[in-house]
Amino acid sequence: MTKQIVTMTVNGEKKEVLAEPRELLIYVLREKMGMTGPHVGCETSHCGACTVEIDGKSVKSCTMFAAQAQGAEIKTIEGLGSPENLHVLQESFKEHHGLQCGYCTPGMITRAHRLLIENPNPTEEDVRFGIAGNICRCTGYQNIVKSILSAAAELNAAKEAAQ
Amino acid sequence: MKDEVTREERVTKLKGLGCSRKRVEDARFTQGKGNYVDDINLPGMLTGDFVRSPCAHARVKSINTDAAMALEGVVAVLTAKDLEPLGLHWMPTLAGDKQMVLADGKVLFQGQEVAFVVATDRYIASDAVELVEVEYEELPVIVDPFKSMQSDVVLREDLDPKAPGAHGPRKHHNHIFTWEVGDEAGTNAVIDDADIVAEESMYYHRTHPCPLEPCGSVASMDKVNGKLTLWGTFQAPHVVRTVASLLSGIEEHNIRVVSPDIGGGFGNKVGVYPGYVCSIVASIVTGVPVKWVEDRMENLMSTAFARDYWMKGKISATKEGKITGLHCHVTADHGAFDACADPTKFPAGFMNICTGSYDIPIAYLGVDGVYTNKAPGGVSYRCSFRVTEAVYFIERMIEVLAIEMNMDAAELRRINFIKKEQFPYHSALGWEYDSGDYHTAWDKALKAVDYDGLRKKQAERVEAFKRGETRSIMGIGLSFFTEIVGAGPVKNCDILGMGMFDSCEIRIHPTGSAVARLGTISQGQGHATTFAQILASEIGISADSITIEEGDTDTAPYGLGTYGSRSTPVAGAAAAMVGRKIRAKAQMIAAYLLEVHDDDVEFDVDRFVVKGAPERFKTMGEIAYAAYNQAIPGLEPGLEAVSYYDPPNMTYPFGAYVCVMDIDVDTGVPTINRFYALDDCGTRINPMVIEGQIHGGLTEALAVALGQEIAYDDMGNCKTGTLMDFFLPTAWEVPNYETDFTVTPSPHHPIGAKGVGESPHVGGVPCFSNAVQDAFRPFGNRHTNMPHDHWRIWKAANDLGMHD
Ligand code: FES
Ligand code: FES
Numbered sequence: 001m002t003k004q005i006v007t008m009t010v011n012g013e014k015k016e017v018l019a020e021p022r023e024l025l026i027y028v029l030r031e032k033m034g035m036t037g038p039h040v041g042c043e044t045s046h047c048g049a050c051t052v053e054i055d056g057k058s059v060k061s062c063t064m065f066a067a068q069a070q071g072a073e074i075k076t077i078e079g080l081g082s083p084e085n086l087h088v089l090q091e092s093f094k095e096h097h098g099l100q101c102g103y104c105t106p107g108m109i110t111r112a113h114r115l116l117i118e119n120p121n122p123t124e125e126d127v128r129f130g131i132a133g134n135i136c137r138c139t140g141y142q143n144i145v146k147s148i149l150s151a152a153a154e155l156n157a158a159k160e161a162a163q
Numbered sequence: 164m165k166d167e168v169t170r171e172e173r174v175t176k177l178k179g180l181g182c183s184r185k186r187v188e189d190a191r192f193t194q195g196k197g198n199y200v201d202d203i204n205l206p207g208m209l210t211g212d213f214v215r216s217p218c219a220h221a222r223v224k225s226i227n228t229d230a231a232m233a234l235e236g237v238v239a240v241l242t243a244k245d246l247e248p249l250g251l252h253w254m255p256t257l258a259g260d261k262q263m264v265l266a267d268g269k270v271l272f273q274g275q276e277v278a279f280v281v282a283t284d285r286y287i288a289s290d291a292v293e294l295v296e297v298e299y300e301e302l303p304v305i306v307d308p309f310k311s312m313q314s315d316v317v318l319r320e321d322l323d324p325k326a327p328g329a330h331g332p333r334k335h336h337n338h339i340f341t342w343e344v345g346d347e348a349g350t351n352a353v354i355d356d357a358d359i360v361a362e363e364s365m366y367y368h369r370t371h372p373c374p375l376e377p378c379g380s381v382a383s384m385d386k387v388n389g390k391l392t393l394w395g396t397f398q399a400p401h402v403v404r405t406v407a408s409l410l411s412g413i414e415e416h417n418i419r420v421v422s423p424d425i426g427g428g429f430g431n432k433v434g435v436y437p438g439y440v441c442s443i444v445a446s447i448v449t450g451v452p453v454k455w456v457e458d459r460m461e462n463l464m465s466t467a468f469a470r471d472y473w474m475k476g477k478i479s480a481t482k483e484g485k486i487t488g489l490h491c492h493v494t495a496d497h498g499a500f501d502a503c504a505d506p507t508k509f510p511a512g513f514m515n516i517c518t519g520s521y522d523i524p525i526a527y528l529g530v531d532g533v534y535t536n537k538a539p540g541g542v543s544y545r546c547s548f549r550v551t552e553a554v555y556f557i558e559r560m561i562e563v564l565a566i567e568m569n570m571d572a573a574e575l576r577r578i579n580f581i582k583k584e585q586f587p588y589h590s591a592l593g594w595e596y597d598s599g600d601y602h603t604a605w606d607k608a609l610k611a612v613d614y615d616g617l618r619k620k621q622a623e624r625v626e627a628f629k630r631g632e633t634r635s636i637m638g639i640g641l642s643f644f645t646e647i648v649g650a651g652p653v654k655n656c657d658i659l660g661m662g663m664f665d666s667c668e669i670r671i672h673p674t675g676s677a678v679a680r681l682g683t684i685s686q687g688q689g690h691a692t693t694f695a696q697i698l699a700s701e702i703g704i705s706a707d708s709i710t711i712e713e714g715d716t717d718t719a720p721y722g723l724g725t726y727g728s729r730s731t732p733v734a735g736a737a738a739a740m741v742g743r744k745i746r747a748k749a750q751m752i753a754a755y756l757l758e759v760h761d762d763d764v765e766f767d768v769d770r771f772v773v774k775g776a777p778e779r780f781k782t783m784g785e786i787a788y789a790a791y792n793q794a795i796p797g798l799e800p801g802l803e804a805v806s807y808y809d810p811p812n813m814t815y816p817f818g819a820y821v822c823v824m825d826i827d828v829d830t831g832v833p834t835i836n837r838f839y840a841l842d843d844c845g846t847r848i849n850p851m852v853i854e855g856q857i858h859g860g861l862t863e864a865l866a867v868a869l870g871q872e873i874a875y876d877d878m879g880n881c882k883t884g885t886l887m888d889f890f891l892p893t894a895w896e897v898p899n900y901e902t903d904f905t906v907t908p909s910p911h912h913p914i915g916a917k918g919v920g921e922s923p924h925v926g927g928v929p930c931f932s933n934a935v936q937d938a939f940r941p942f943g944n945r946h947t948n949m950p951h952d953h954w955r956i957w958k959a960a961n962d963l964g965m966h967d
Binding site: 020022023027030031035036037038039040041042043044046047049076077078080081083086090093094095097099100101102103104105106109127128129131132133134135136137138139140141142143144145 | 429
């Protein structure tokens with residue numbers, strides 16, 4: 001199949017890749033751009049392991065073609081924090097044991113990141129509903145929910161302190 | 164030298180046994196820097212993909228690969244014919260049976276591997292799979308094990324119908340084994356004479372462990388050096404190396420097997436799958452690395468399932484409710500090949516723990532394994548070898564007996580528990596329970612939930628329902644479980660002849676940090692965190708200064724891997740023992756440095772001190788440095804040790820669970836209002852990790868009890884091959900759990916730990932199921948089969964006339 005050049009911004013960096021029209025975004029991210037943070041758990045939009053952020057929305061990247069991301073602004077787990085400066089959510093998942101095998105974690109944190117932008121003061125119910133598209137087989141969610149609520153509180157406290 | 168730091172501070176600094184140390188694994192996982200099999204990308208690597216059978220039972224008349232081979236980018240298409248000269252078209256299963264790697268003349272289940280396409284990328288491989296033409300001649304399909312045992316249709320034509328199988332004589336051409344434990348005649352005599360007898364048949368449905376990461380492997384044959392490297396989703400990498408060596412003829416030292424990060428296992432990644440074998444062969448044939456990673460559908464349809472047990476029970480009791488005997492027969496559907504992952508002498512795993520937590524004087528268990536046209540497997544899904552089935556069985560039998568006797572099920576349990584003073588307890592079916600205090604745990608649990616108050620509320624709700632004031636009923640699910648984990652003593656536990664010990668080796672560096680390697684492999688349990696804690700307390704070096712490595716057979720000592728909650732009981736014990744070896748040498752070094760006799764120094768947290776003169780001491784850091792840099796008469800330089808631990812017995816964790824549930828009888832929707840879990844796993848290594856394991860195990864229990872199922876239609880089509888049909892709970896369906904504990908150490912484990920990863924699943928399934936069934940008990944329910952999905956709950960209500 002004829003390949004075409006797709007241009008997108010990934011974690012703030014402009015990228016160009018050669019991809020067939022049928023190639024899924026998740027595989028292009030993982031195999032052509034070296035972004036192996038987002039994972040593949042189902043390829044049918046059920047598990048959320050492949051979640052990334054595209055133009056300010058949580059997207060399951062197994063559900064769209066790379067070609068559809070032409071011109072898009074993409075954020076993956078790799079773009080959330082740096083080893084020296086972890087994102088509050090990353091710290092919070094570590095602190096509250098919000099992960100075990102870690103396979104769902106990049107998608108889960110990326111989703112939580114968008115959730116907290118959309119709703120900075122979520123209730124437990126909001127969080128549970130907001131991450132219902134992301135499956136975790138290990139944790140039973142209790143500590144994930146705790147991690148996200150605690151991150152929300154911390155982000156809000158930081159915001160208040162800054163004002 | 165004056166010590167400024169208090170003893171307490173020194174203990175804290177160790178981050179040893181008993182503290183909720185944060186996990187060291189999390190830094191990479193939270194940053195997306197884990198390294199899972201599918202993340203491996205080697206230069207020139209090819210991708211493999213399977214042609215799978217659409218039929219559940221058919222003869223393969225022909226396979227034409229011409230069109231596929233003609234596609235640009237396709238490098239090879241392997242069929243059984245290509246594997247046959249290598250003797251690799253069949254492979255041994257862990258249960259002593261054999262399994263086709265690629266269809267050899269016929270296919271026996273839908274989704275079976277027929278041909279393996281190797282191409283330059285995943286898309287081309289998929290295209291080529293479509294181009295392989297296979298001609299099938301359909302044969303009669305059998306999906307029911309009872310029909311299978313009556314049928315003239317021979318499923319396994321490769322087996323001599325008269326010859327015994329791996330576990331003794333076979334009664335029929337579709338029969339695999341009969342396994343019997345206990346005294347059948349004696350049990351029958353007791354039951355025939357008993358005041359009270361309750362009988363019940365129950366089906367523990369087929370399900371699947373379904374870890375979020377599917378199975379896969381990357382094989383790389385380095386022809387220059389004659390060395391094969393195999394990365395894969397292996398819960399038992401050393402066993403995989405041995406099997407790969409036996410199968411391929413490559414000497415074991417020339418095979419390196421690596422389990423990188425594993426995205427959950429739950430039993431799914433114990434066995435050896437055709438994909439692993441095909442990736443190896445393809446790499447040998449092509450001379451470049453070959454990756455195979457299954458998709459979710461392939462995972463659910465073809466890799467190891469769990470359960471599928473048809474259980475028939477009889478339990479007898481005195482008028483007072485004291486149980487006198489238990490009879491159990493199981494018809495076990497193993498699918499097309501017997502690919503259970505049980506220790507060799509236990510073809511039905513530890514199903515003979517089915518007397519549960521109760522003092523039952525006489526019992527019998529018989530299990531018949533049967534072939535059908537379903538996927539092979541029978542693995543322990545978050546349980547230790549069929550314990551989940553055993554505990555479900557006895558916890559349902561107790562409920563049924565309580566109904567028969569019109570008695571409270573909590574009280575019935577209490578009067579039958581094995582008493583604290585009876586431990587070590589010899590069960591009627593042959594186990595020696597190491598330790599327990601069931602009454603204390605049970606009382607604590609019932610008090611915590613205000614059991615009597617709950618029953619009162621339930622009675623009020625029944626009245627309100629009968630008056631037509633509500634359509635919601637209330638269930639109180641109880642379960643008390645005894646697990647049997649830590650397989651196991653080499654004298655009676657082996658897999659494919661390999662004894663089930665485990666191992667740990669440690670090397671202390673001159674500056675007092677260390678690297679330790681074990682024969683196990685974490686799939687999310689957090690071994691790098693918790694094993695370091697065991698070592699920290701034993702050796703006196705901070706856990707933060709101890710790196711844990713597992714999963715690389717070139718570096719780690721031989722061990723049987725991680726499943727059946729065996730890591731803490733076996734490898735954890737090896738870690739403690741290796742620590743003690745280090746300490747023994749450190750004691751001699753310290754004594755030399757302090758110029759006293761060996762017996763005059765003693766270990767204290769992170770140092771050796773002169774007895775009676777605590778101001779005279781050498782820290783472990785100082786001792787390590789001296790071990791390398793000082794000539795000590797009579798001692799070799801260096802500070803390292805290895806321990807292979809063969810456990811004297813299994814460990815027996817236990818727990819008491821209570822679930823409070825509302826059920827809407829018109830929609831069949833259950834709402835979990837409360838779940839209380841008390842676990843006793845002996846000595847607690849890391850409470851945070853324990854709680855995490857319990858949350859996760861309970862959630863998998865909720866899934867199995869309330870909807871998760873691998874179902875087939877009569878044609879052998881798998882109806883649950885995607886996450887659309889196969890229930891995995893989301894955050895929305897899952898409650899918050901209350902966790903609690905008692906501590907009854909194992910008397911034979913060096914630190915008293917028993918293991919916990921699987922307890923919540925084992926105890927959780929009957930608890931959720933009992934909650935549903937208890938809600939219907941006042942309306943006449945005795946037993947309904949799982950999974951209790953909305954439809955089945957609705958139907959239970961309907962069958963009891965609650966919609967009239
Ligand atoms: S892989 Fe995309 S949702 Fe599962
Ligand atoms: S941590 Fe394993 S799937 Fe979520």
